Every structure is written in C-alpha cells, then in structure tokens.
Amino acid sequence: MRSSLECLPCLVRQAMEAASRAARDEAETEALLRKIMKRLSRMDFGEPPPVVARDIHRLIRSATGVDDPYGPEKARFNAMALELLPSFEKTIASSPDPFAAALRLAVAGNVIDLGAKGDLTEREAFDSVAHAMEEPLEGDLEGFRASALTAKKILYLADNAGEIVFDRPLLGALPPGRVTVAVRGGPVINDAVMADAGAAGIPGIVPVIDNGSDAPGTILRDCGASFRKTFRSADCIIAKGQGNYETLCDEDAPLWFLFKVKCVTVAGHCGMEIGAHAVISRQAAGK
Amino acid sequence: MRSSLECLPCLVRQAMEAASRAARDEAETEALLRKIMKRLSRMDFGEPPPVVARDIHRLIRSATGVDDPYGPEKARFNAMALELLPSFEKTIASSPDPFAAALRLAVAGNVIDLGAKGDLTEREAFDSVAHAMEEPLEGDLEGFRASALTAKKILYLADNAGEIVFDRPLLGALPPGRVTVAVRGGPVINDAVMADAGAAGIPGIVPVIDNGSDAPGTILRDCGASFRKTFRSADCIIAKGQGNYETLCDEDAPLWFLFKVKCVTVAGHCGMEIGAHAVISRQAAGK
Numbered sequence: 001m002r003s004s005l006e007c008l009p010c011l012v013r014q015a016m017e018a019a020s021r022a023a024r025d026e027a028e029t030e031a032l033l034r035k036i037m038k039r040l041s042r043m044d045f046g047e048p049p050p051v052v053a054r055d056i057h058r059l060i061r062s063a064t065g066v067d068d069p070y071g072p073e074k075a076r077f078n079a080m081a082l083e084l085l086p087s088f089e090k091t092i093a094s095s096p097d098p099f100a101a102a103l104r105l106a107v108a109g110n111v112i113d114l115g116a117k118g119d120l121t122e123r124e125a126f127d128s129v130a131h132a133m134e135e136p137l138e139g140d141l142e143g144f145r146a147s148a149l150t151a152k153k154i155l156y157l158a159d160n161a162g163e164i165v166f167d168r169p170l171l172g173a174l175p176p177g178r179v180t181v182a183v184r185g186g187p188v189i190n191d192a193v194m195a196d197a198g199a200a201g202i203p204g205i206v207p208v209i210d211n212g213s214d215a216p217g218t219i220l221r222d223c224g225a226s227f228r229k230t231f232r233s234a235d236c237i238i239a240k241g242q243g244n245y246e247t248l249c250d251e252d253a254p255l256w257f258l259f260k261v262k263c264v265t266v267a268g269h270c271g272m273e274i275g276a277h278a279v280i281s282r283q284a285a286g287k
Numbered sequence: 288m289r290s291s292l293e294c295l296p297c298l299v300r301q302a303m304e305a306a307s308r309a310a311r312d313e314a315e316t317e318a319l320l321r322k323i324m325k326r327l328s329r330m331d332f333g334e335p336p337p338v339v340a341r342d343i344h345r346l347i348r349s350a351t352g353v354d355d356p357y358g359p360e361k362a363r364f365n366a367m368a369l370e371l372l373p374s375f376e377k378t379i380a381s382s383p384d385p386f387a388a389a390l391r392l393a394v395a396g397n398v399i400d401l402g403a404k405g406d407l408t409e410r411e412a413f414d415s416v417a418h419a420m421e422e423p424l425e426g427d428l429e430g431f432r433a434s435a436l437t438a439k440k441i442l443y444l445a446d447n448a449g450e451i452v453f454d455r456p457l458l459g460a461l462p463p464g465r466v467t468v469a470v471r472g473g474p475v476i477n478d479a480v481m482a483d484a485g486a487a488g489i490p491g492i493v494p495v496i497d498n499g500s501d502a503p504g505t506i507l508r509d510c511g512a513s514f515r516k517t518f519r520s521a522d523c524i525i526a527k528g529q530g531n532y533e534t535l536c537d538e539d540a541p542l543w544f545l546f547k548v549k550c551v552t553v554a555g556h557c558g559m560e561i562g563a564h565a566v567i568s569r570q571a572a573g574k
Binding site for chain 2: 006037
C-alpha cells in the first residue's frame with residue numbers, strides 16, 4: 001500500500017527514538033535527524049512506509065556503528081514473554097476453543113511494537129497482552145482456521161521480539177511438519193531476527209529461516225532468493241504485524257494478516273478501527 | 288527556551304495538519320511537506336519552537352495563498368465558548384474565591400490548542416474546560432494574585448481563539464483601568480488575532496492591541512515597536528499558553544505564565560507533569 005502524509009510525523013518520531021538510542025550524545029542525534037529530515041523530504045509516497053523506514057534505520061546504524069539499537073529491549077521483552085508464556089498456555093489449554101485462544105494470543109502479542117510506541121514498558125505491554133486476550137477478533141477467524149488447518153506448506157512471517165514468544169501456541173496448533181517461521185534478515189527497530197527466534201525457543205518447534213532483508217516489513221524485492229522461493233511455494237502465508245500488512249497487502253499470494261491496528265493509515269486501508277485485533281485475508285485487504 | 292529533538296515530530300504533525308487545511312489537494316499538501324521537511328533539516332534548536340513554527344506556517348500561507356487556514360475553526364470555537372460563558376460566570380460568581388475560580392477557567396481554556404491537538408473537537412474541548420475547572424492549579428496562585436492585584440500596568444498576552452472568551456472573567460477580576468490585552472499580529476494556527484478578540488467581546492472590557500508578529504508565541508524581536516514599549520512598561524505581564532512560555536521564559540520581565548502543560552519538552556523545562564494547570568512566575572520558570 002501507499003504511504004500517507006500521516007506517516008511522516010510517525011516516521012520522524014520513530015527516527016528520533018532510534019537515533020537517540022544509537023547516538024553517543026545529543027549532538028550526534030541532532031546531526032542524524034537533520035540527515036533523516038532531508039531523506040524524508042524526498043520520500044516516495046507510492047511505496048509502503050517500511051521502505052523509507054528501512055533507509056532511515058540503515059542510515060542510523062551505519063552513521064553510529066551501532067548495529068542493533070534495540071538489542072537490550074528485545075532481550076528484555078523476550079525474557080519477560082517467556083516468563084509469562086506458561087500462564088497463557090494454561091488459559092489456552094483450558095479454553096473451549098484452544099485454536100481461537102492461541103490465535104487471540106498471537107494477535108494480542110502484536111502490541112509489543114516499539115515502532116508504534118517507542119516508550120512502551122514491559123509492564124504496559126504485558127498488561128495489554130493479558131487484556132487483549134479477552135478482545136474479540138475482527139475479520140474472518142473461520143476462514144483463517146480452514147486455510148491454516150488444510151494447508152500443505154505454511155510460511156509464518158514473525159514480527160517483533162517478545163511477540164514471537166506468544167506465537168508459540170499458535171505454531172503448535174498448526175498442522176505438524178508443515179510450518180516454517182521467517183524472521184527479518186537484520187536488526188531493525190525491535191523486529192525479531194534469528195537470535196530472537198532462538199531466545200523464544202522457536203527452532204525447537206518448527207524450522208526458522210530469515211528473509212535476508214533489514215526492512216520492518218516484507219519487501220519481496222529486498223529479500224533473499226531462498227526466502228522468495230519459500231514464499232512462492234507456500235499455500236498459506238501468515239503475516240504478523242502492520243509492517244507485513246503494509247508491504248504485502250497488494251501481493252498476489254495466499255496471505256493472512258494477523259495484527260493489531262495501530263494507526264489511521266492502516267485503519268483507513270483495512271476498514272477497521274484503531275485498536276482492532278485483525279484477522280484479514282489477502283482478498284479482503286484494502287477492500 | 289531551546290527546542291528539543293522531541294519538538295520535531297510534533298512540528299511535522301502540526302505542519303501536516305495546517306498544510307492539509309490550506310492546500311487544494313493532496314499533491315499540493317505533499318509538495319508543501321517536502322519543503323517543510325527541508326526547512327526542518329536546518330532547524331536551529333537553540334531557538335524556541337515557535338520560531339520554526341512561524342516559518343512553517345508562513346511558508347504554508349504564502350505557497351497556498353490561504354491567509355488563515357484555521358479561520359473557520361476559530362470562528363466555531365469562539366461562538367461555542369460564548370454560548371458556554373454565562374454558565375461558567377455563574378459558577379465563578381457563586382464560588383467562595385471568585386478570583387481563583389476565574390483564574391482556573393482562564394487556565395482551563397488553554398486546552399483549546401489546535402497546535403497541540405489538531406483534531407480537537409468543540410465537544411472534547413468544552414468537556415475538558417468544564418472538567419478542568421475542577422483541577423487544582425499548580426505553582427503559585429497566591430504570588431500571582433498579589434502581583435496582579437497590586438500592579439499598575441498589566442499586559443495580558445492572549446493565546447488561542449475560543450480560549451480568549453474564557454479569559455473574560457479573569458480580565459474582569461483584575462484592577463479596572465490597568466489592563467491591556469495583546470493578540471497576535473497575524474493568523475497562525477488557531478491563535479487569537481484582533482478579529483477573535485472582537486468576537487470574544489474583549490474590546491468592551493479592556494483595550495486590545497496586537498503584537499505585530501505572526502509567530503505562535505511572543506518573539507520580542509519580531510514584535511512591533513509599540514507592542515514592545517507596552518511590554519517594557521508593564522509591571523505585570525500575564526502570558527497565556529505554552530507558546531508564550533517557550534518564547535518568554537528567559538526574558539527579564541515581570542512575567543506570569545498561565546497554561547496547561549501539553550508536551551514532554553515543556554513539562555521537563557517547567558518541572559510539572561503533562562496535564563498540569565500551571566501558574567508560574569518568571570523567577571520560577573525553568574528552575
């Protein structure tokens with residue numbers, strides 16, 4: 001989908017937060033932000049927001065030499081999610097519909113998004129996840145269930161660190177032997193990379209690959225050839241988070257988007273309210 | 288006070304909202320925003336935020352030929368405030384301390400700030416004002432009362448349209464014959480200009496002058512000579528709103544700042560929480 005003018009203030013806030021983390025001092029942050037404002041003055045609004053976000057975060061990493069500004073936060077969110085997982089697993093096991101409960105947790109986990117809210121604390125995040133487990137899902141739960149349970153090759157595109165821990169019950173509820181999880185190919189904001197999948201214990205459940213790209217979304221032309229092959233051969237692609245929605249909603253592929261709606265631009269595109277817990281098929285995206 | 292890096296996303300949001308109002312279509316808004324991002328890449332963080340805001344809003348007005356993008360909102364907020372004023376006046380008259388109640392209304396009215404929240408509706412604004420009348424004032428109410436009631440020449444720097452209506456009870460509680468109200472010299476965001484003072488009925492109570500400047504604050508070097516003379520001869524200057532605080536808090540003058548704290552930058556500078564209703568003397572500002 002296209003970027004909107006409303007993306008600009010949000011991208012600037014995200015850049016400011018990432019630059020402050022990576023820079024040695026305020027002077028370096030200021031210099032970075034001047035470069036980023038110039039870059040944004042040439043932004044291509046025909047591209048989805050993760051394209052310019054990728055460039056901004058590359059610029060911050062290369063100028064500061066800090067490869068992973070959100071590394072400590074990612075580790076903290078993974079650890080705290082792992083601590084809380086057993087209690088959520090109990091709730092899911094005792095639920096009348098464990099598949100739907102696991103799906104609710106996977107979508108609720110998408111609240112852990114430091115791109116949308118950089119000052120999110122662990123406490124806020126996990127209170128939200130617990131609360132969100134009670135939230136109704138909007139979209140097509142039954143359509144998703146039917147596609148996922150009958151698929152032969154499922155590709156599961158993970159989104160953020162911490163969140164990826166809460167994908168585990170849903171991964172366990174999908175047909176065994178048919179699922180591959182993909183993470184980002186390099187650090188960007190708090191998006192999960194291979195190390196986060198490892199910390200979350202995903203490789204013990206299903207195979208994990210990386211997509212070869214450092215964008216906070218899935219820009220197929222940026223991704224590695226081997227990832228693209230897996231993407232094209234899957235008959236069910238489960239894409240977590242707004243970044244994956246923004247970059248894949250126009251793609252001709254058997255996609256299902258699972259995310260929490262966090263901004264007016266995506267809300268307007270998918271026709272749901274901010275705060276909605278969305279389960280949307282590619283066919284229904286942007287209709 | 289200096290601008291902070293946190294001002295950047297806020298200035299971009301404000302620019303986007305003003306540009307969308309003034310531009311004929313999205314292409315014109317986009318072109319304006321590209322210019323504004325370039326201007327912001329050269330921002331002088333040593334200056335208070337209203338300096339760059341002034342330049343941004345000038346650019347929008349001159350590029351679009353729209354002299355007052357917030358004109359319709361200002362008229363609506365003035366009209367609605369006038370409708371509600373009598374009921375607030377009754378509350379103030381029956382209060383055990385009418386001066387303090389009038390002061391609370393004047394500070395509460397500062398919630399009507401389309402620079403801080405561009406999508407503020409009339410309903411939200413007036414619910415907030417009514418609610419805010421119950422809020423305690425933070426700072427030095429008694430110091431303000433003593434200064435204001437014993438001053439010989441009071442200059443009252445108004446802030447926004449709508450809000451200026453709610454300044455009336457406080458203006459009426461100040462020593463008669465000693466008060467002059469000043470408004471902005473030209474339209475910027477929803478700041479009150481001479482026409483708004485007229486709509487609010489201020490000239491029937493006290494004399495009104497304009498400051499000769501189109502900045503959303505009081506940048507003395509920008510203001511007209513006659514305004515500067517009034518400013519320098521006053522022995523009590525009552526400055527409404529964050530913009531006036533940001534531009535005058537370092538000025539050597541007998542200033543009192545009345546405003547609602549709306550952002551982390553001002554909260555950090557004045558040592559109060561976001562949401563606080565502040566009554567701060569120049570001596571206490573930024574301490």
